[in-house]
Amino acid sequence: MSVPREVDLLIEARWVVPVEPHGVVLEDHAVAVDGGSIVAVLPTAEARAACAPRERVALGEHALIPGLVNAHTHNPMTLLRGLADDLPLMVWLRQHIWPVEGRVLGPEFVRDGVELAIAEMLRGGTTCCNENYFFPDVAAATYRRAGFRATVGLPLIEFPSAWAKSRDEYFERALAVHDDFRGDALIGTAFAPHAPYTVSDQAFERVRMLADQLDVPVHLHLHETAHEVEEAKRETGLRPLQRMQQLGIVNDRLIAVHMTQLTDAEIALCAEEGVSVVHCPESNLKLASGFCPAEKLRRAGVNLALGTDGCASNNDLDMFGEMRTAALLAKGVAGDASAFDAAATLHAATLGGARTLGLADRIGSIAPGKRADLAAVRLDPLETQPLYHVVSQLVYATGRQQVSDVWIDGRRQLADRALTGLDADALRAKARAWRERVAAIGG
Known part of the structure; x- marks a missing residue:
């Protein structure tokens, strides 16, 4: 029996939409990430056997798409x-x-x-x-x-x-x-x-x-x-x-x-x-x-x-x-x-x-060797039910508020809608201060 490969992260999703091949949707798949790079895209059962992740994220009713x-x-x-x-x-x-x-x-x-x-x-x-x-x-x-x-x-x-x-x-x-x-x-x-x-x-x-x-x-x-x-x-x-x-x-x-x-x-x-x-x-x-x-x-x-x-x-x-x-x-x-x-x-x-941007060899699709720039989108809200075609639903019926998690270079930047590296209250205060300044000059 082969020893599972240690990886930083395993993201298991109800659907993976890799973009390449065109129009394909992979059901019950997982994306393995190590060192900020995608190292495997596998059916979830195979990924669990093949990988020993330091972190596992289960996305039961989500589509995982390229950022x-x-x-x-x-x-x-x-x-x-x-x-x-x-x-x-x-x-x-x-x-x-x-x-x-x-x-x-x-x-x-x-x-x-x-x-x-x-x-x-x-x-x-x-x-x-x-x-x-x-x-x-x-x-x-x-x-x-x-x-x-x-x-x-x-x-x-x-x-x-x-x-x-x-x-x-x-x-x-x-x-x-x-x-x-x-x-x-x-x-x-x-x-x-x-x-x-x-x-x-x-x-x-x-x-x-x-x-x-x-x-x-x-x-x-x-x-x-x-x-x-x-x-x-x-x-x-x-x-x-x-x-x-x-x-x-x-x-x-x-x-x-x-x-x-x-x-x-x-x-x-x-x-x-x-x-x-x-x-x-x-x-x-x-x-x-x-x-x-x-x-x-x-x-x-x-x-x-x-x-x-x-x-x-x-x-x-x-x-x-x-x-x-x-x-x-x-x-x-x-x-x-x-x-x-x-x-x-x-x-x-x-x-x-x-x-x-000359970055097609690094980002834009979910494939081994590319950087792990990924977004998870919940598709179980009432507004996106029933679900017949994942890609059509993403384009025609999904709102940005359904984005739950985001990774850039394998680093989680959004976790269950919460920003991990930015202070939302501080951003809001700065925006309001700029509003006052611009309004004061007659804008």
Whole structure:
């Protein structure tokens, strides 16, 4: 008789949804974790015989899924949740958000906003995000301190901010942050030029060169609104994606966010060049920005991810809500009830996001050799009964409040809905203090 293998953790679940293979649900399975890595996925009876865990977690009526990947966020803006609702994008941005940020933006704002966002994401089953905001050094340090996985954007924009005063300073500070977190187990970096309408050709050319040299992604708002595209055509004679192609930005490092205005030729270009598209349906709906043709992109072979965008325009970081909205919206846009089905939607929220960030070999599915970024979801509440199809239920009927437990790198971050490393009362007090400060400046 073979001796059971000692492992750190054995999670036994009623259902394991590995995402790879596509659409598969494993009933009465267990995931063995050691050293933060998944070492086996086995039927529960076999796992009990094969493993000697230091800790065993039994999830009798749960689905165990890969941790969700929020592929586009501005998480410090969680502190601006609900500040200027029901306004068009450019009015919202230029007349409300940017002026308020000009008064409050700094390291303390970023730290406190990121901490609040981490708590919200963990309680909703999200274990990784793609951050895009100022003071990336503070954001990265905050994510690392909390044990949260993140790709942190290195911001670039043509006007001065509290983070940098000139184009050269943006690049200098970006490279310093990249060097500080090079090789970190949880924190990666990406260049984050804001958008084609706020970044010059010269800056984009420098981004392309550095992204190639450093092998990091480029995280870019692109084709977000019809107004953006029409304005670009008037000013440059080119649609923004065409301009990016001429500047060498359109390749397999590009993370193109929003993409609500696309021709069939542009979709084909994205597929050919290996571009990843991040679909942010709820933010696009709330700002009336347009509809990303998610099903057309998927059928063309473009890698799709999902993002919430920031709390100032969503107004939450709820990836379960985002999945449901993405699936329903895709059907309406495509005129096809079979479009963007539940399995494809869950894929976009997990492995699609991991591929977008260059992390598909580490996270995004439940497989031996990958890191143990996992979320347990209760499926026995009355609201998810009766249960016929687990993946459909996760996408169409499950709320984020049904997430009970979360692990990142094998470390339990949420235990029966309780945060293990963050003080909820302290976070609440900080959020209320920021509310008073922002309200006092007329926000």
